[in-house]
Amino acid sequence: MSVLELIKMSAKQELEKLRNMRAELEEESNSLEEQQCSLENTVDSLEEKIIIEELKIEKAAIEELKNRNKAAKDSIAKLKSKKKKLEIKLENAGYDQEESPPKNQEEASEPEENEEIGEGGVVVTAIDGEAFEEQVGISAEDSPKQEKRKRRFF
Secondary structure, eight states, X not given: OOHHHHXXXXXXXXXXXXXXXXXXXXXXHHHHHHXXXXXXXXXXXXHHHHHHHHHHHHHHHHHHHHHHHHHHHHHHHHHHHHHHHHHHHXXXXXXXXXXXXXXXXXXXXXXXXXXXXXXXXXXXEEEOHHHHHHHHSOOTTTSSSSOEEEEEOO
């Protein structure tokens, strides 16, 4: 064999080795690209699931807040209604009108027959059991004493 034939043969072998190596690397490259694509899809899927879970959590939190706010609004509405009813009841009972102060000092210093001046300028008025029952809605039998006293603070 001639040197030229040996070089050709060696070059052919080298070329075949290089082609085989290239084929193996292309195969590995394709496998890696498939693996990368698969992992990207898995990551995208997991990110989507996380977003869906976060959306569910946010929706649940919003729903809970809506329910709490609705309950608070209902409670406020009930309290306003009760307040209005009590104000009307108070107005109808005449308790919301203040008594006018005495016209002269003599009237202020002398208590009426059924009134007593207590500590700190408190006027205590005696009311019989029946009158007390009409004003407060409690019968004389329900109370431990027959006679009740009405207190006014000035």
